[in-house]
Amino acid sequence: MWFRRQKNSEQPVDKAQAALDDANANLKRTQERSPEVHEVSKALRIMRERNHFAEQLRVIMEGNQ
Secondary structure, three states: OOOOOOOOOOOHHHHHHHHHHHHHHHHHHHHHHHHHHHHHHHHHHHHHHHHOHHHHHHHHHHOOO
16 A cells, blocks of 8 residues: 655745744844843842942951951
């Protein structure tokens, strides 16, 4: 018995183009959020440094323990 493969109505090139378009859209969204991400990470770094300032000052004043 011989089985015939049915043709897909959608061509592989169409699928590849759709995947490429989706990837480009995701890249654009990611690049648009880059300044926001950098701003938040900078703010978090500053807060982390401020939180450890008193601890660092105590080590400096008392010496290493």
